[in-house]
Amino acid sequence: MSTKIKASRASKSQKTSCVQAFFLICSFYFLLLTFPAQAARLQSWRLSPTQTQLEFFTDDGVQPTAQLLSNPTRLVIDMPGVTFGRPQVTESYNGAIRAIRVGQFAPGTTRMVVEYAPGYTIDPNQVQFQPRAANQWSVQLPNPQISGVINPSPVTPSPVTPPPISSTPPATNARAFLQSLQATGDGFFLRSTGGAPEIRSLRSGDRRQMIFDFYGATISPNLSPRDLPVNLNGVSRAQITQLSPDVVRVTLTLSEQSPNWQASVSPSGGLIILPQTIGASPGQPVSQTAIVQSVELDANRQLVIRGNQALNYSAGWDRPSGAYRILIRSARTDLRTIQLPANSPLLRAQVRQEGNDVAVLIIPASGNQIGAIVQSSPQQLTVPFTRSGLFPVTPPPITPQPVTPPPTTNPIPVPPRPTPTPVPRPIPSGRQVVILDPGHGGPDPGAVGIGGIQEKEIVLDVSRRVRDILERSNVQVVMTRNADIDLDLQPRVDIAERARATIFVSIHANAISMSRPDINGVETYYFQSGLELAQTIHRNILAGTGAPDRRVRSARFYVLRRTSMPSVLLELGFVTGRDDARRLSDTTFRQRMAESIARGILEYLGRRS
Known part of the structure; x- marks a missing residue:
């Protein structure tokens, strides 16, 4: 990790913009009071699923500037005094925003470029930079417009219905890297990085296989497992293969009674494969709203989520909150907090409405791990917790182990292990x-x-x-x-x-x-x-x-x-x-x-x- 530091705090911001023309340039200047220090480091960034908000984080204060360029439309954000410390990164997207590129523009400046698809532009006067903190900035992006149209209506990209599988791959700028395939309580989750691939699905004529092709995707060499035995909603097996350099295929082996399945991009990141309600056709999931009626710990220290009808969910770790996030789709609730008793396996629990979905966010207490979610009935989800270790009164001694360096043609001498200091006594009872x-x-x-x-x-x-x-x-x-x-x-x-x-x-x-x-x-x-x-x-x-x-x-x-x-x-x-x-x-x-x-x-x- 870089040890370069820049300490600053935001005091005020000032934006100037010029008139939109054939070549659009708009600069935003932010004046910050700064301490004399070295460079900060760009830690992370994220684009909202609606592509209307971009956030970026540094390990210390930053004073960004921005300009809008055309042909193609690009919003260029420069971060003076910030280092990136990695080769240029390009993330591809579907929709009006085609890509985000981040790299070291100059020795002391990191540059982030938001590139729009051909034919789209944005009004520079509607771009708003909002400092959440000295090291955290939110960029509100206006709705994209069709180039050359005066006062156009906002452009909202329409959802794409997956077309039938064909031998001709579609044109796509997305590139997704699939990291893992795992079974969840109701389907499958494909962890991925990069862009969102185009998805095409088909059920075989004998109804024994459901095939999903992800165009613009590549399997990570570390992906494991590639052949997953399961017993879930009539699925006995899930296989993932690299069909061609740009196409990944997931094949589900089904019983004839299993419903059709559908794949989509998860709002919390990655790809999800879920069963449809029997009778629905691919691309036409049933959109009935469920009500989350209760979220509580039962007598067995399990978190139980109950609804008035079948709950359709996905789960995974949530980067912004640092919590484990259970997203219940097409649902609503009036719940907000969860009562946690003494010795709860949870350090924190929260319920919140996120648009048309309900999110349950939990952080396990020390010594507890989240187990696999069980959907014991269509209306109920059960989240078990397991203990990762107990605290004996007298800890076992730490026994020094000799170092045996692996063989090498040019061995590097390993220094002799010093005599270790005795392990201090166990900490007396108390909250340490x-x-x-x-x-x-x-x-x-x-x-x-x-x-x-x-x-x-x-x-x-x-x-x-x-x-x-x-x-x-x-x-x-x-x-x-x-x-x-x-x-x-x-x-x-x-x-x-x-x-x-x-x-x-x-x-x-x-x-x-x-x-x-x-x-x-x-x-x-x-x-x-x-x-x-x-x-x-x-x-x-x-x-x-x-x-x-x-x-x-x-x-x-x-x-x-x-x-x-x-x-x-x-x-x-x-x-x-x-x-x-x-x-x-x-x-x-x-x-x-x-x-x-x-x-x-x-x-x-x-x-x-």
Whole structure:
């Protein structure tokens, strides 16, 4: 993760625009009061499903400028003082917006280009930039217009009804990368990144197969499984294959009594395949509104959602809120809150109306994991929870394991393991809550280093190991993410604040140019009240791993500044470093690193108990 920081806060904004003509140029200027600091980093961005709002997030304040260009219409947003740190990324879409491109325009400027499809333009006077915070901006995009039409009516792209399968692939600019196929309580979910593919479906003449072709899609090499045995709504098997370089086929093996199935783009991201009501034809789902009558925990500590009729749903982790999101389609409700008893498996639960759908958002409490959703009847969904571990009174000792480096033609000497500091005593009974925050995740791999190792995978693995050690020592642990999901910065802070955490520990891996493999070592960052915590953990890491010392430093990282408890950010080593990359790839070394971090946390908490 880059250590460059820019701290600023928004004070006022001013927009000037010129008249729309053959060549449209419109610039927006935002004046912000800034602290003297280094560059911020672009963290994430998202386009709303209706393509009317674009949001982007940085790890610190940013002063964007914008201009509108034509032939084709492009809204160009420049972020001075912001680094991207990755090769250019292009996301393709269907509708009036054809693509969003993000890249490093200049050494100190990140550029985001919103490109419209040929024939469309927008009124520059209706583009509105709204600062949500110094590091978060919302761009309200006007409805697209047909080029050359004076005062045209707003253009709303019509939904596309999937045409029959043909041997001639359609023309499409979308490119979707399918990451995984999994069965849900009511159908199948295809996790994907990139654009939305065009979908064509067909049921075989003997009614034993339902075929879906996704044009403009590619299977990820890591997709697993490709052949999924299931027993769901008359489906016995689901297979996914790369039919051609640009076409992915999903084949469902059915019973003759199984209804037709339909595929669509999920509002929360990815693709969903669901059964239609018997008697409906492909592309014509029944649109009857269900009423969500109750959402509550039953005597078995399961979350039960009940409706007045069949509930059609999808589920997955929600990036903006950091919660697990159950979306019930074509539904309405008057519910807003969920009563959580003592010792609830949930840290937080919320019900909200999202247009024509109802969303149930839940965050599991420490030590609890969300199980597979069960649709025990058409009108009821049951969400079980499983315990990920118990807290014994006396934790088992952490036994040092010898490091056995894998063979290599040019072995790198592994430093001898120092004698570890004894593990502190278990924390006395009391509410000691530690937030572990594995950096990056989902489509954001973080730093990518030697051999293709990715920061997001390393830090999630180490964080899980730290959690297991702490929980054996009577410490309650809440992880901001426990899976490969994309989570913005503010939700990470919100999770810590809602949990009233004792400390916040963000775990990352460092990087520098691939031309500097000689740079290796551990860095620890703090802000204000986190100095003692940083020094304690850093000292234990050095003693337990023998890693080079790159010091404890003060920094204004977003998650450090915005959390109210003592907070630190750990850089476990350089994925671009010759020595660090080898060590961080080794699971034995990761365990040593986790033991050292946990030892430092327990030592710090022990002083304050």
